[in-house]
Amino acid sequence: MKWFRDALANRAFRWLEATAIFSNTSVWILSLVSGFVMETMTRVPVLVTLATAMTSLTALASASVSGAAADIRDRRLVLLLAKSILFSSALLLTLVALLGALTPATLLVGLAGVGISMGTSAPSWWSTVTSLVPQRLVPVALSIDSFQWNIGQVAGPILGGVVLHSGDTAALFGMCSLLLVPLLGFLAVWRGRSELRLSTPGSGAAEKTLGAISAGWRFFYYTPALRSIAARTMLYVTPAVALAALLPLLATRYLHATALSYGLYLALSGLGALLASVVLPRLHGALHLDVLVALATLVNALAVALLTLFPHVYVAVPALIVTGAAWVWVTTVLTIATRDRAPEWVRARLLAIYYLVQQAPYALGGIAFGAIATFLPLRTTLLIDAALFLPGVLLIPRFGLPVVDRRSQQMIVRPTITAGSHVDPEDGPVLVLLEYQLREQDVEEFLSVMSQLRLIRRRLGASHWGIYEDVTEHGRFVETFIVPSWERYLRQREHYTEADEAIEQAARSFHQGPGGPHVTRFVHPDTAEAARSRSSWRREMARLIADPFIEPGSREEDPGS
Numbered sequence: 001m002k003w004f005r006d007a008l009a010n011r012a013f014r015w016l017e018a019t020a021i022f023s024n025t026s027v028w029i030l031s032l033v034s035g036f037v038m039e040t041m042t043r044v045p046v047l048v049t050l051a052t053a054m055t056s057l058t059a060l061a062s063a064s065v066s067g068a069a070a071d072i073r074d075r076r077l078v079l080l081l082a083k084s085i086l087f088s089s090a091l092l093l094t095l096v097a098l099l100g101a102l103t104p105a106t107l108l109v110g111l112a113g114v115g116i117s118m119g120t121s122a123p124s125w126w127s128t129v130t131s132l133v134p135q136r137l138v139p140v141a142l143s144i145d146s147f148q149w150n151i152g153q154v155a156g157p158i159l160g161g162v163v164l165h166s167g168d169t170a171a172l173f174g175m176c177s178l179l180l181v182p183l184l185g186f187l188a189v190w191r192g193r194s195e196l197r198l199s200t201p202g203s204g205a206a207e208k209t210l211g212a213i214s215a216g217w218r219f220f221y222y223t224p225a226l227r228s229i230a231a232r233t234m235l236y237v238t239p240a241v242a243l244a245a246l247l248p249l250l251a252t253r254y255l256h257a258t259a260l261s262y263g264l265y266l267a268l269s270g271l272g273a274l275l276a277s278v279v280l281p282r283l284h285g286a287l288h289l290d291v292l293v294a295l296a297t298l299v300n301a302l303a304v305a306l307l308t309l310f311p312h313v314y315v316a317v318p319a320l321i322v323t324g325a326a327w328v329w330v331t332t333v334l335t336i337a338t339r340d341r342a343p344e345w346v347r348a349r350l351l352a353i354y355y356l357v358q359q360a361p362y363a364l365g366g367i368a369f370g371a372i373a374t375f376l377p378l379r380t381t382l383l384i385d386a387a388l389f390l391p392g393v394l395l396i397p398r399f400g401l402p403v404v405d406r407r408s409q410q411m412i413v414r415p416t417i418t419a420g421s422h423v424d425p426e427d428g429p430v431l432v433l434l435e436y437q438l439r440e441q442d443v444e445e446f447l448s449v450m451s452q453l454r455l456i457r458r459r460l461g462a463s464h465w466g467i468y469e470d471v472t473e474h475g476r477f478v479e480t481f482i483v484p485s486w487e488r489y490l491r492q493r494e495h496y497t498e499a500d501e502a503i504e505q506a507a508r509s510f511h512q513g514p515g516g517p518h519v520t521r522f523v524h525p526d527t528a529e530a531a532r533s534r535s536s537w538r539r540e541m542a543r544l545i546a547d548p549f550i551e552p553g554s555r556e557e558d559p560g561s
Contacts, residue, residue, distance in 0.1 A: 006133075007140045012190070013132040019183040021148045023083065026090065026179035028156030028270070029172065030114050031055045037169060038248075041104055048248050050367055054108050057363035058115030059122070060356055067123040067352020068212035071345065075124040080187045082121035087184060089113030090176040097170035110173075119359070123352035130339060135406055139280070139336055146277040146328050153270025153324070161262060215461065216349025222459035225341050225402040226350065229334055230357040232399050235392035236297055236330050238361040242385035243304055243323060244269075245366030249378055254311035268317055272324030280332055289401040292333050294393050300326035301389035308382040331358065333401075340404040343411060343497050408499035417493070419486060423523055428485030429463070431522040436511045438475040446510040450479065453507050456500045457481045461492040479507075479517075486523060 008014050038051035069078050093110035096102050126142075133141045163172045220226050243250075251257035251265055283292060300323055307319040335354065342350040373381045438446055450467050457465050462481040470476035483489040496504075511517045 007137045007144055010132050013129070013141065015186055015190075016129070016132070017144060017148045019186045020145075021151050022179040022181075023086075023183040024149050024152030025156040025159065026152075026176040027086070027114065027118070028152045028266075029160040029176050029179075030090065030093075030111065037102075037164070037172075038104060038107060041102075041107075047104055048370065050370065051104075051107065051111060054111040054363075055115035055118055056359040056366070058112040059119030059359045060363065062116045062119035063122065063352045063356045063359070064213050064216070064349075066120040067216060067349040067355075070124040070127055070348035070352070071212060071216075075128050075348070076187060076190055078124040079121055079128070080184070082117045082124070083180060083184050083187060085113055085120065086117035087177060087180045089117065090173055090180065093173040094170055094177055097173055102169060119355065122355045123348040126335065126339070126351045127348040138339070142332055142336060143277045143280050146280075146332050147274060150270045150273035150277060150324070150328065153273055154267045155270075157262070157266030157270070158264060161264065161266075165258065212349065216346055216353060218461070219346050219459040220350060220353050222455045223341065224455070225404075226338065226353075228399040229337050229341070229354065229401060231395075232293060232392065232401060233331075233334050233354065233357050234361050235395065235399075236293070236334075236389075237358055238365040239304075239385050239388035239392075240300060240323070240327060240330075241362045241365045242369040242382065242388075243307075245369055246373060246378065246382065249373065250307075250311065250382070253378065255313060255316055265316065265320060268320035269324030269327075272321035272326075273328040275321070276325035276328040277332070280329060283329075289333050289337055289403065290396050293330050293401065294396060296326040296329040297389050297392045301386050304382060304389075305386040308379050308386065311379070334358075337401050337404075340406055341402055341409070343409050343495065345411065345495055408502075409497050411495060411497055412501050414493045414496060417490065417521075419523075423486055425487035425490075426485055427523050428483065428488070429524050430483045430486050430489045431524075432481055432483070432489070433520045433522075434479040435518040435520075436477045436479065436507075437513050438477060438510050439512060440475055442510045443475065446477070446507065449503065449507045449510070452503050453479075456496075456503060460495050460500075461488050489521075 008017075038048050042048070066078055066082070089110050089112075092113065093102070093107070096106045096110070129141050129145050130138045159175065160172060163175060220230075247265065248262070251262050255261075255265070257265060287295075303319040303322040303326070307315055335351070338350060338354040339347065369381060369385065372384070376384075436446070447467070454465050454467075461483055463484055464480075464482040466480045468478050468480070470478075483492060508516050
């Protein structure tokens with residue numbers, strides 16, 4: 001409990017989590033109970049599962065942009081925008097229900113706004129929560145965040161079930177709107193943001209949004225550990241989402257649930273998640289990440305299989321508690337793994353990509369299982385789902401989760417490089433050459449290290465990379481890489497971490513001779529100044545073509561002057 005007290009000692013963290021309980025209760029009502037609302041309007045399985053998956057489906061559209069904005073802008077403003085969209089969506093559903101115009105289509109539109117809000121919020125939220133506590137308390141902070149999130153998962157369905165029991169959907173959505181007010185108010189008045197590191201000052205702030213998105217995806221693609229985390233996420237989430245998507249059908253057809261009892265079933269998953277979030281900080285330090293994920297995956301598969309084979313209330317209660325706990329274990333562990341592998345300058349973007357990887361199978365998998373349930377019996381579909389958990393365990397040797405020392409992800413200060421006065425920041429592309437002289441017995445080991453250095457150069461912004469050996473002298477190698485501009489090259493140098501520096505020094509250690517490898521930097525003669533001159537020349541030529549009798553460099557007199 002001391003860990004929890006230490007994390008909650010931060011006043012801003014306390015207020016953020018306290019107000020978020022009300023907001024997340026609203027989100028759980030909208031995203032989960034809406035599936036039951038849809039089931040009362042239509043019994044088409046695809047539409048019922050689409051109501052559950054719609055929030056995840058539309059979240060995909062906003063997560064990448066919001067991740068980039070969270071790295072280069074004030075994260076408080078991103079969160080305020082996201083929660084305002086959520087409030088507007090809940091208010092829209094309230095008005096539609098009051099007017100008697102609630103249909104499957106209008107319900108899906110409102111849920112789409114909820115999903116856009118969630119996709120916009122998630123990267124900034126995770127970055128903010130983990131920025132408010134010391135590094136050693138990050139797993140605890142995420143557990144507290146998961147705890148309050150799942151308080152909403154318990155309270156939301158119960159409140160939603162009670163209100164739905166009266167048949168008043170307008171009151172349901174109106175309650176969701178009111179629950180969002182405390183968090184909106186806190187975000188509106190929050191001060192001291194620079195001290196709390198809610199924005200990212202420095203050169204990163206100069207990045208354009210599209211360039212920042214591209215840099216995030218490039219970093220992800222050239223980091224094998226992050227690709228492994230993404231694969232493990234998809235292998236777990238795809239089967240895990242099936243029970244959530246098909247629960248409205250299972251509850252009404254086999255468990256004979258009413259609106260109130262359905263809310264209680266959903267609350268059981270939240271109860272399991274609450275228990276898991278309390279236990280997880282201790283397990284995180286005692287067990288390897290792969291072991292935690294494997295255990296949770298197997299237990300989840302067993303719970304789904306038992307609930308499918310024996311669809312009775314006495315089996316449903318423990319099964320739903322177990323699946324809720326397994327979900328929190330796996331997603332929190334994968335979030336921590338992603339964060340630990342992400343340097344500060346690109347962290348929100350990588351968390352946004354992780355969110356996309358998590359939500360894509362959540363949305364598409366739910367729709368797919370709904371389509372399968374249209375043609376196959378519901379229980380057969382869920383048995384297939386239970387079997388699909390096994391690849392996530394069997395492929396652990398192929399996609400092992402990284403255990404990273406966070407200190408190795410700290411950025412380092414590299415020597416300043418001074419260019420001539422003829423080079424502008426936007427000039428480029430820039431060609432960098434490093435010449436190595438090796439002993440013959442070191443060549444194979446050197447090339448192995450260079451394969452790791454290649455990934456570093458590429459994920460930090462190099463558009464091309466190569467290693468070449470002199471045809472006349474064995475052991476003389478030249479490393480080359482190209483960066484789009486001089487400004488991008490200088491920014492690339494600012495983003496090296498201690499782990500990156502260690503690999504680069506390992507490559508340099510093979511060089512034989514005085515000093516390190518010889519480094520040469522070239523800028524393409526197609527400089528910004530030349531481009532401006534060319535543009536001026538093209539405009540001049542366009543005028544001459546339009547009227548060949550105009551003297552070069554002259555302009556027609558304005559008749560009105």
